[in-house]
Amino acid sequence: MPLPPPPSGARVNQADLVVVANRLPVDRVVDASGEETWRRSPGGLVTALEPVMRRADGAWIGWPGQPDIEVEPFEFEGTHLVPVSLSSEEIEKYYEGMSNDTFWPLYHDVIAEPRYRRVWWDTYERVNRRFADAAAAVAAEGATVWVQDYQLQLVPRMLREARPDLTIGYFHHIPFPAYGLYSQLPWRRQVLEGLLGADVIGFQRVADAGNFARAVRRVLRFDTKATGISVPNPDGSTRTALAKAFPISIDAASYVELAQRPEIRARAAEIRAELGNPRKILLGVDRLDYTKGIRHRLKAFGELLADGRVSVDDVTLVQVASPSRERVEAYVQLRDEIELTVGRINGDYDTMGHTAIRYLHQAYPREEMVALFLAADVMLVTALRDGMNLVAKEYVAARVDNRGVLVLSEFAGAADELPSAVRINPHDIDGMKDAIMRAIDMPPAEQGRRMRALRKRVMEYDVARWSRSFLAALEQARSARESRDAEAVTA
Ligand code: G6P
Numbered sequence: 001m002p003l004p005p006p007p008s009g010a011r012v013n014q015a016d017l018v019v020v021a022n023r024l025p026v027d028r029v030v031d032a033s034g035e036e037t038w039r040r041s042p043g044g045l046v047t048a049l050e051p052v053m054r055r056a057d058g059a060w061i062g063w064p065g066q067p068d069i070e071v072e073p074f075e076f077e078g079t080h081l082v083p084v085s086l087s088s089e090e091i092e093k094y095y096e097g098m099s100n101d102t103f104w105p106l107y108h109d110v111i112a113e114p115r116y117r118r119v120w121w122d123t124y125e126r127v128n129r130r131f132a133d134a135a136a137a138v139a140a141e142g143a144t145v146w147v148q149d150y151q152l153q154l155v156p157r158m159l160r161e162a163r164p165d166l167t168i169g170y171f172h173h174i175p176f177p178a179y180g181l182y183s184q185l186p187w188r189r190q191v192l193e194g195l196l197g198a199d200v201i202g203f204q205r206v207a208d209a210g211n212f213a214r215a216v217r218r219v220l221r222f223d224t225k226a227t228g229i230s231v232p233n234p235d236g237s238t239r240t241a242l243a244k245a246f247p248i249s250i251d252a253a254s255y256v257e258l259a260q261r262p263e264i265r266a267r268a269a270e271i272r273a274e275l276g277n278p279r280k281i282l283l284g285v286d287r288l289d290y291t292k293g294i295r296h297r298l299k300a301f302g303e304l305l306a307d308g309r310v311s312v313d314d315v316t317l318v319q320v321a322s323p324s325r326e327r328v329e330a331y332v333q334l335r336d337e338i339e340l341t342v343g344r345i346n347g348d349y350d351t352m353g354h355t356a357i358r359y360l361h362q363a364y365p366r367e368e369m370v371a372l373f374l375a376a377d378v379m380l381v382t383a384l385r386d387g388m389n390l391v392a393k394e395y396v397a398a399r400v401d402n403r404g405v406l407v408l409s410e411f412a413g414a415a416d417e418l419p420s421a422v423r424i425n426p427h428d429i430d431g432m433k434d435a436i437m438r439a440i441d442m443p444p445a446e447q448g449r450r451m452r453a454l455r456k457r458v459m460e461y462d463v464a465r466w467s468r469s470f471l472a473a474l475e476q477a478r479s480a481r482e483s484r485d486a487e488a489v490t491a
Contacts, residue, residue, distance in 0.1 A: 011059070011073070011080055011138060012137060012138070013137070013138065013139065013140050013141065014057060014059075014080075014138065014140055015056070015057055015058055015059035015080060015138050015139055015140055015143060016056045016057055016058070016140050016143050016144065017052065017053060017056035017057075017058040017059075017143065017144050017145075017146070018058065018059045018060075018061065018135050018138055018139045018143060018144070018145045018146070019049060019053070019058065019059070019060045019061070019062075019145075019146050019148065020060075020061045020062070020131050020132075020134075020135045020145060020146070020147045020148065020152060020155055021045075021060070021061070021062045021147075021148040021149065021152070022062060022063055022095070022099070022148070022149060022151035022152060023041070023062045023063055023065060024041075024060060024062035024063065024064050024065070024081055024083060025040060025041055025043070025045070025046035025049075025060055025062070025076075025079070025081075026038040026039060026040055026041060026064075026076055026081065027039050027040075027041050027065060028064060028065060028066065038074075038076060040076075040077065042365075042366060045148070045248075045463070047251040047254070047463065048251065048463035048464050048466065048467045049467055050077065050078065050079070051464075052467060052471065053078060053079040054078035054079070056144075057080075057140075058078075058079050058080065059079065059080040059081070059082055059138045059139075060079050060080070060081050060082070061082045061084060061131060061134045061135050061138070062081075062082075062083070062084060063083070063084050063085075063086050063095075064083040064085070067086060067087060067088040067091050068085070068086075068087055068088055069083075069085060070083075070085050071083040071085070080138070082134055082138055084130055084131055084134055086127065089123075090123055090126075090127055092327075093119060093120045093122075093123035093124070094120070094123045094124050094126075094127040094151075095151065096325065096327055096328050097115075097117060097120035097123070097124075098117075098120035098121060098123065098124035099124070099150060099151045100325050100328050101114070101115050101120075101328055101329075101330070102114045102115055102116060102117070102120060102185075103150045103151075103153075104150070104174070104291075105330070106177065106181065106182070106184065106185060107150060107174050107175055107176065107177050108174065108175060108177075108291045108384070108385040108386075109175070109177055109178075109181060109384070109385045110177075110181055110184075111290055111291055111384050111385060112290050112330040114184070116184075116185070116186050118186075121186075121187055124154070125154060128152055128153070128154035128155050128158060128194075129154075129158055131152055131155050132154075132155045132158035132159045132162065133162070135147075135155070135159055136159060136162040136163050139163060139166055141165055142165050142166070142167075143166055143167075144166070144167045144168075144169065144471070144474055144478070145159060145166050145167070145168050145169070146168075146169040146170075146171070146470070146471075146474070147159075147168065147169065147170045147171075147198065148170075148171055148173065149171065149172065149173045149174070150172065150173070150174055153170075153191050153194045153195055154190070154191070154194035155170075155194070155197075156168050156170050156194060156195055156196070156197030156198035156201075157193055157194045157195075157196065157197030158194070158197065159197060160197040160198075161197070167199055167474050167475075167477055167478040167481070168197060168198045168199055168200075169198055169199065169200045169201075169202065169470060169471075169473075169474045170195055170198040170200070170201050170202065171202040171246065171248075171470065172195075172201070172202065172203050172204070172208065172212075172387075173204070173248065173387050173388070174204075174387040175204070175205070175208055175385055175386070175387050175413070176203055176208040176209075176211045176212045176215075177211060178211050178214075179211065179214050179215050179218055182211070182215050183215075183218070183219075188215070188219055189219050189220065192212075192215060192216055192219055192220055193220070195212075196216070196220075196222075196229065196231050196241055198241060199239075199241060199242065199474060199477035199478075199481070200241070200242045200244070200470070200473045200474050200477055201241060201242065201243045201244075202244065202245070202246040202470055202473075203243070203244070203245050203246070204245065204246075204247055204248060204387045204388045204413040205245055205247070205413045205416055206245045206416070208245065208387075208413075209227065209243050209244050209245050212243050213227075213229060213243055216229055216243075224243075227242055227243055227244040228240045228241070228242060228243075229241045229242075229243055239481070239484075240480075242473060242477065244473070246466060246469060246470050246473075247388060247413060247414075247416065247417055247461070247466070248387075248388050248390070248463065248466050249390075249393060249458065249461050249462050249463045249465070249466050250390050250393045250394055250397060250458070250462065250463055251462060251463050251464070252393070252397040252458050252459050252462040252463075253459075253462065254366075255370060255394055255397035255398045256397060256398075256400055256459075258366060258367060258370040258398070259370050259373070259374060259397075259398040259399070259400045260400060261367075264367055264370055264371050264374070265371075265374060267367075267368070267371035268371045268372070268374035268375040269375075270371075271371055271372060271375040272375050275316050275318070275355075275358065276316075276353055276354050278312075278313070278314060278315055278316045278354065279314045279315065280314065280315045280316075280377045280378065280440050281315075281316055281317075281318060281375055281376045281377050281378070282301070282315065282316070282317040282318070282376065282377070282378045282379075282380055282436070282440075283317075283318050283319075283320075283372060283373070283375075283376035283378065283379050283380065283395075284297055284317065284318070284319045284320065284321075284379075284380045284381075284382070285320045285369065285372070285379075285391045286320070286321055286322070286383075286391065287321070287322050287324040288321040288322065288323060288324050288331065288334065288335055288338070288361065289324055289325075289331070289334070290330060290331075290334045290384075291383055291384055291385050291386060292382070292383050292384070292386070293382035293383050293384045293409060293426040294319065294321060294334075294338055294382075295334075295337060295338060295341065296382055296384070296426045296427070296429065296432065297319075297380055297382040297426070297432075298319075298338065298341045298342065298345065298357070299341075299429055300382075300429050300432040300433045300436060301317050301345070301356075301357070301436070302341070302344075302345045303429065303433060304433055304436065304437070305345065305348075305349050305356060306348075307433075309433070309437060310437075310440070312349050312350060312351055312354040312355065312356045313351070313353075313354055315440065316354065316355060316356070316357070316358060317356065317357045317358070317380075318357075318358045318360070318372065318376070319342070319357055319358070319359050319360065320360045320362070320364065320369075320372070321338065321359070321360070321361050322361075322362065322363040322364075323361060323362075323363065335361070338359075339359070339361075342357050342359045345357055346359075369394070370394075370398045373394065373395045373398035373399065373404075374398060374399070374401075376395070376404060377403075377404060377405065377439075377440070378404070378405045378407060378436065378439040378440060379391075379392070379395040379404065379405070379406050379407065380407050380436070381406065381407065381408045381409055381412055381414070382407070382409050382424065382426040382432065383409045383411055383412045383426070384409070384411055384426055384427070385411050385412075386409070386411065386412040386413060386414075387413050388412065388413035388414055389408075389409075389412035389413065389414045390414075392406060392408055392412065392414040392418065392421070393414060393418075393458045396418070396451070396454045396455055396458045397455070397458050397459065399451055399455065402447070402448045402451045402452055402455070403444065403447050403448065403451060404447065404451060405422060405439040405442050405447055405450070405451075406418065406421040406422065406450075406451075406454060407421065407422045407424055407432075407435055407436060407439050408421035408422065408423055408424070409423075409424055409425070409426050410423050410424070410425055411425075411426070417457055417461070418454055418457060418458075420449075420450040420451075420453035420454050421450070421454060422435050422438060422439050422442075422450075423435075
């Protein structure tokens with residue numbers, strides 16, 4: 001079969017492993033001499049895949065993060081990077097629109113209202129096609145292609161049609177909603193068909209995989225058995241796609257290493273002193289996103305101050321809310337609401353020497369985050385819905401001293417793996433207030449018991465293990481297919 005033409009400058013059909021993600025694993029930065037260069041982005045996925053990519057002569061296909069720039073493919077730390085360029089209009093319709101104003105709210109249980117716009121869908125299809133073509137052009141004969149996340153749900157099927165020789169995986173980093181919500185999507189059939197182009201479809205929680213299988217039964221009427229879905233082939237035969245939970249994790253060892261550095265420990269002490277050495281520091285770290293339950297958290301904390309159960313001399317809440325998707329209306333509104341609430345609470349309770357909430361609308365390097373984790377007595381993860389929530393795992397990995405308390409929403413994927421956290425329902429404000437008080441007052445021995453259990457899980461199931469198990473499932477899918485093909489030839 002003729003292969004599609006490669007993007008100019010790309011190595012043609014050489015990579016044995018191809019990752020396709022909305023973003024490239026690098027950020028464009030200007031260095032000290034004013035030259036533009038690329039720096040590895042901080043995410044765990046990048047770290048986890050780096051060794052595998054080196055070994056497999058890997059390629060990574062993604063958007064370089066800025067509109068209207070054409071960048072030739074280039075080598076970066078052992079990986080071949082293939083930039084997919086997007087125009088401003090495509091970013092507006094495919095990324096801000098369809099991805100982040102339709103799929104994002106729909107898949108997070110309609111916390112914000114999803115908008116269904118046909119022009120966004122058309123652009124989403126067109127852009128997914130561009131990513132699929134780029135992957136088809138660099139993948140070697142029989143290669144493995146691993147597609148990441150909700151921005152690219154149509155890519156698996158497009159790729160299978162163009163390159164039936166490939167083994168295709170897809171990992172969904174965010175929740176997959178219950179059918180009653182999913183069924184709102186005008187393109188519910190096309191999205192399921194798109195995903196089922198993959199041999200292995202990975203989800204964060206068992207419940208997400210279950211919701212997906214149910215949607216497949218209802219919309220497509222395909223049979224599902226445990227984690228297997230029978231998908232008809234064009235020739236009338238069927239194949240089995242695996243839809244299963246593979247909870248993602250972090251590069252835990254790198255957090256341990258940072259947490260042990262003397263300068264980071266000193267910085268943690270300095271942060272405490274800068275906040276006026278309160279008895280207890282509470283911490284929230286999130287992208288500024290309506291799924292994170294930041295408003296609910298502020299409400300609970302504000303009420304604790306109003307009730308006199310905590311005072312600003314005693315307890316400070318540090319809230320890092322890193323800027324995100326700032327051109328999407330729901331995010332603009334959320335920022336206004338949060339900043340109004342923070343201003344009100346601080347106005348009511350601050351003293352000259354102490355603040356109720358230290359609010360930081362900024363992103364920080366990992367070193368500073370680890371110092372903050374070490375300074376914080378209580379970590380608040382109050383998401384209304386979250387695929388996993390890696391911040392919860394980062395806090396745990398950083399607490400090499402086995403101290404500190406994780407307060408964790410049952411609506412975050414991490415709750416399935418971290419039962420020793422103090423569990424909350426963020427909609428239940430009274431329950432959350434009591435949980436925060438329990439965390440503030442928790443004796444060191446109980447902190448130690450819980451933190452040791454949490455750390456055991458996070459240190460064992462790190463992101464390298466996650467990628468290994470996903471790639472092993474893909475290998476199994478490949479050998480199953482090869483033996484079927486061999487049988488078909490001998491039959
Ligand atoms: C979530 C999604 C990722 C996304 C990240 C940051 O974690 O699952 O796919 O990359 O948010 O959002 P952004 O829109 O800035 O890429």
